[in-house]
Amino acid sequence: MTDRKTLAAKQAAFMRAILDQGAPLPKGWGDSHALGLSVYRGNYRSALMSALEETYERTARYIGEEGFRTACINHAIANPPSHWTIDAAGEGFDRTCADLFPNNREVSELAWLEWTMLELADAPNSEAVTPQDFAQASASFGDAEWMGLELTFQPRAAARLVTHDMTALWKSLDEPGEDRDLRGYETPQGCLVWREGERPTFIMTSADTAQAFIAVQTGARYGDLIGLVAGDDADEAAITEAAQKAGAMLGQWLGEGIVTGFRA
Numbered sequence: 001m002t003d004r005k006t007l008a009a010k011q012a013a014f015m016r017a018i019l020d021q022g023a024p025l026p027k028g029w030g031d032s033h034a035l036g037l038s039v040y041r042g043n044y045r046s047a048l049m050s051a052l053e054e055t056y057e058r059t060a061r062y063i064g065e066e067g068f069r070t071a072c073i074n075h076a077i078a079n080p081p082s083h084w085t086i087d088a089a090g091e092g093f094d095r096t097c098a099d100l101f102p103n104n105r106e107v108s109e110l111a112w113l114e115w116t117m118l119e120l121a122d123a124p125n126s127e128a129v130t131p132q133d134f135a136q137a138s139a140s141f142g143d144a145e146w147m148g149l150e151l152t153f154q155p156r157a158a159a160r161l162v163t164h165d166m167t168a169l170w171k172s173l174d175e176p177g178e179d180r181d182l183r184g185y186e187t188p189q190g191c192l193v194w195r196e197g198e199r200p201t202f203i204m205t206s207a208d209t210a211q212a213f214i215a216v217q218t219g220a221r222y223g224d225l226i227g228l229v230a231g232d233d234a235d236e237a238a239i240t241e242a243a244q245k246a247g248a249m250l251g252q253w254l255g256e257g258i259v260t261g262f263r264a
Contacts, residue, residue: 048076048089055090055118058173059097059111062180071100090115106164106182109191110173113166113202116158116193120200123156128257138264145264147223151216152261153253154194159205159213161188167204194258203256209249222246 052072053060060068075096076089094115098108138145165183172181190210193202205213212225220228227234230242253259 048072052090052093056093056111056114058114058170059093059107061173061176062110062169063101063107067101071096074100090118106162106169106184109160109162109164109166110169112160113170113191113193116156117200117202119156120154120193120195121198123154123195126154126260128154129254129259129262131251131254134254134259134262137262141264147221147226149222149262149264150219151222151250151253151259153213153217153258154260157192157194157217157258159190159192159210159217161207161210162191162204163188165189165204166191166202170202192258194256196257205252208245209252212246212249213253222250225249 049069049072052075053068056068063071071093075093078096079089079092094108094112097111098105101107138149141149163185165181165185168181168183172178188207190205190207190213191202192205192210192213193200195201208229212220212228215228216222216225226239226242226246229245230239234242250259
């Protein structure tokens with residue numbers, strides 16, 4: 001057990017020295033080890049940069065080479081690799097960007113979108129419930145069935161609130177050198193990401209729709225959704241309006257092929 005603890009301590013010290021140039025060398029190392037470590041550190045950072053550049057092509061293009069390199073180094077130090085493949089090193093990069101660029105929230109939003117799109121590309125296949133199939137199955141639903149309705153969405157489909165128009169920014173980053181289309185919102189809006197066939201895609205939505213999607217994805221039923229949209233202390237008119245909005249959301253999710261199952 002002591003040998004295993006010693007080995008683990010040595011491995012941890014080695015990793016700290018790889019990630020942080022200012023970290024002390026592992027115990028017992030001398031100048032020759034330091035030289036070799038410098039070469040190894042350079043190779044590791046180069047491999048990490050290449051992996052993150054492939055994953056976050058648009059983010060790198062948006063913040064520039066120097067800013068992206070700084071973000072990569074900070075991400076590597078704060079998030080030591082724990083997966084067998086270096087491609088997984090990009091997980092959580094949006095949080096790193098949020099910390100580094102607190103006054104430019106579009107950077108972390110863009111990084112989140114790129115990672116989510118990548119994750120969706122490798123998501124398990126699923127069969128969508130068509131609007132026609134749902135209409136036929138729900139034709140006999142009463143109030144109890146509707147209020148207790150549970151939905152299942154595509155694996156890894158996601159939504160979040162954003163402060164900028166991701167569609168405009170994404171398109172403006174298709175090629176290097178183009179003017180960046182940075183349209184901000186006075187109040188956050190929603191971004192919904194899913195897969196059309198084999199192709200990841202996304203659209204901008206209302207904040208209510210994004211929050212509703214997240215709620216349903218984490219277990220909220222259709223009745224809960226109506227209550228969420230209506231808000232606290234809603235009167236009958238507000239509840240009726242909320243039910244109509246919830247119905248429109250459900251119709252959108254069915255139309256986009258995001259719903260893969262349901263039960264009442």
